[in-house]
Amino acid sequence: METVLQSVVQALQERFPLQIEEFRGEVHVLVSAEHLVGLLNYLKNDESFEMLSTLTAVDYWPQQQPRFHVIYQLTSLKRNLSLQVRVPVGAMEPSLPTVTRIYANANWREREVWDMFGIRFEGHPDLRRILMPADWQGHPLRKDYPLGYEEPQFTFNFDEINRRKPYAKE
Amino acid sequence: MTQIQEMTLDEIRHLVTERAVQGETVVLNMGPQHPSTHGVLRLILELDGEVIVNVIPDIGFLHTGIEKNMEAKTYQKAEVMTDRLDYLNTVGNNLAYVMAVEKLLDLDVPPRAQAIRVILTELQRIASHLVWIGTSALDLAAMSVFLYAFREREMILDIFEMCSGQRMMTTYFRPGGLWRDVPVEFEDAVRNFVRIFPRRVDEYEALLTKNPLFLDRTLGIGKLTTEQALQYGVTGPILRATGLAWDLRKVRPYMGYEQYDFNVPTHTAGDVYARYLVRVQEMRESLKIVQQALDKLPYGPVRSNNHKYVPPPRSEIGVSMESLIHHFKLWTEGFTPPKGAVYSAVESPRGELGVYLESDGSPKPYRVHWRTPSFDNLQVLPVLAKGHLIADLIAIIGSIDIVLGDIDR
Numbered sequence: 001m002e003t004v005l006q007s008v009v010q011a012l013q014e015r016f017p018l019q020i021e022e023f024r025g026e027v028h029v030l031v032s033a034e035h036l037v038g039l040l041n042y043l044k045n046d047e048s049f050e051m052l053s054t055l056t057a058v059d060y061w062p063q064q065q066p067r068f069h070v071i072y073q074l075t076s077l078k079r080n081l082s083l084q085v086r087v088p089v090g091a092m093e094p095s096l097p098t099v100t101r102i103y104a105n106a107n108w109r110e111r112e113v114w115d116m117f118g119i120r121f122e123g124h125p126d127l128r129r130i131l132m133p134a135d136w137q138g139h140p141l142r143k144d145y146p147l148g149y150e151e152p153q154f155t156f157n158f159d160e161i162n163r164r165k166p167y168a169k170e
Numbered sequence: 171m172t173q174i175q176e177m178t179l180d181e182i183r184h185l186v187t188e189r190a191v192q193g194e195t196v197v198l199n200m201g202p203q204h205p206s207t208h209g210v211l212r213l214i215l216e217l218d219g220e221v222i223v224n225v226i227p228d229i230g231f232l233h234t235g236i237e238k239n240m241e242a243k244t245y246q247k248a249e250v251m252t253d254r255l256d257y258l259n260t261v262g263n264n265l266a267y268v269m270a271v272e273k274l275l276d277l278d279v280p281p282r283a284q285a286i287r288v289i290l291t292e293l294q295r296i297a298s299h300l301v302w303i304g305t306s307a308l309d310l311a312a313m314s315v316f317l318y319a320f321r322e323r324e325m326i327l328d329i330f331e332m333c334s335g336q337r338m339m340t341t342y343f344r345p346g347g348l349w350r351d352v353p354v355e356f357e358d359a360v361r362n363f364v365r366i367f368p369r370r371v372d373e374y375e376a377l378l379t380k381n382p383l384f385l386d387r388t389l390g391i392g393k394l395t396t397e398q399a400l401q402y403g404v405t406g407p408i409l410r411a412t413g414l415a416w417d418l419r420k421v422r423p424y425m426g427y428e429q430y431d432f433n434v435p436t437h438t439a440g441d442v443y444a445r446y447l448v449r450v451q452e453m454r455e456s457l458k459i460v461q462q463a464l465d466k467l468p469y470g471p472v473r474s475n476n477h478k479y480v481p482p483p484r485s486e487i488g489v490s491m492e493s494l495i496h497h498f499k500l501w502t503e504g505f506t507p508p509k510g511a512v513y514s515a516v517e518s519p520r521g522e523l524g525v526y527l528e529s530d531g532s533p534k535p536y537r538v539h540w541r542t543p544s545f546d547n548l549q550v551l552p553v554l555a556k557g558h559l560i561a562d563l564i565a566i567i568g569s570i571d572i573v574l575g576d577i578d579r
Contacts, residue, residue: 023512050400050401051403052403053403053522053541054513056541071526105402107549108546130229130230131230147235147241
């Protein structure tokens with residue numbers, strides 16, 4: 001770990017209960033949901049992590065507690081540092097507090113995570129689906145959501161597949 | 171087949187002002203099929219006469235589930251999907267993905283492969299900026315630039331075809347190196363391009379830079395400050411046009427970018443014209459990098475010889491039992507990286523292109539997430555467009571250089 005990042009992590013450890021993981025030179029900070037907003041506020045205002053590079057999630061199904069990790073990839077342009085914050089989320093009615101008031105671009109990113117993983121963000125100003133159609137059922141990037149496919153039509157089964165193939169309604 | 175959802179005012183009531191509900195302002199739909207949106211982007215505009223009160227972008231019409239699809243393929247096979255994300259930066263997407271895989275595997279890339287990667291990604295940056303300069307000038311009714319820009323873009327695509335057999339969907343970079351070495355004609359073709367291109371950039375500039383009509387349409391339009399840009403995660407030429415010299419090639423060099431001498435062009439105005447100037451200068455800087463990389467292109471292998479991850483050459487398979495086993499294992503099961511997660515970012519023509527890659531120790535990626543620059547850059551559109559005319563909105567969309575395949579993934 002770089003020495004500058006080391007000092008940031010030490011300062012975090014003094015203020016918040018967290019776990020540190022390191023892999024290939026990257027530092028992952030695991031923190032519980034109730035400390036998330038405080039931690040990000042501290043990182044932005046006191047450690048100059050000005051930019052939220054990305055916000056996404058991972059589904060560890062069938063594991064239930066925690067089922068998801070929500071990932072906040074932060075960048076400090078002033079000090080040229082990167083830090084990843086991970087928040088475990090349980091399987092039952094998954095939800096987290098929104099961070100749109102800290103980082104404005106979390107708005108669409110949180111909508112994407114809601115759309116793709118079904119994790120609600122409490123206090124989000126506009127939590128609608130963003131990539132899937134508004135009337136879509138289910139959350140596609142969950143691991144228990146099957147990857148669909150289209151049956152290939154050959155000459156011998158062309159008509160049979162054509163009959164039950166879904167087409168756009170007139 | 172995606173259908174446009176019928177949207178009543180009630181559903182977007184929290185996004186429009188009270189005046190729209192009263193009927194004082196007009197809520198108007200623009201797109202998704204509109205020539206100025208560079209793809210399928212739908213905008214819901216709230217208008218006071220011709221002045222924009224608010225813009226509500228509606229995206230997702232080009233969503234193809236690439237992240238989900240990549241989870242179902244082995245690491246090598248998933249790479250072909252990366253070309254389809256940002257179809258103007260196919261080589262750059264390959265680079266972002268293979269760099270993430272190489273970081274996960276802790277795999278070294280030979281210097282010759284690194285230099286060829288740099289040459290091709292910089293040519294791709296020029297090609298992408300050429301499409302941008304052509305289409306965004308076309309939006310402002312400057313038609314001839316488009317024809318000139320596409321002439322030069324064709325030369326770059328010919329070079330890609332020469333190397334990979336494909337003009338756009340190249341998949342030429344592979345984890346650990348390249349698919350194969352460049353052909354003998356490559357060096358001449360690139361030198362020819364390097365020789366003629368500076369004069370061609372002068373031609374585009376002669377058409378636009380001091381053109382009074384172009385200046386009228388771009389100066390002072392769609393202003394952004396550095397603070398707003400950081401708040402919205404905006405990167406790339408838009409951020410640099412606000413005055414901050416943040417370029418990942420410079421601040422976190424990868425693929426040996428630290429050996430090349432180039433500048434990071436910046437401007438402080440933050441408007442449409444500043445973004446234009448930054449991108450035009452970036453084309454010249456990219457050309458400098460191509461020239462330098464070509465001049466000191468080292469000889470040697472283009473693929474790592476760690477055959478646990480990189481297929482052995484065809485010539486070895488006939489004579490070495492071990493190579494045959496490696497080949498068989500790699501093309502049936504694939505390779506298995508250690509458990510862990512990496513985030514690796516490169517500077518694409520549009521900004522920070524990041525790949526979050528998580529492995530569970532199986533031959534297929536457990537999770538791939540693309541941090542695509544256009545997604546965050548488009549999000550700032552309401553900030554840029556408020557208070558301007560509809561005609562200025564066209565100039566602003568052109569200047570943020572979005573690719574919808576990059577946004578919707």
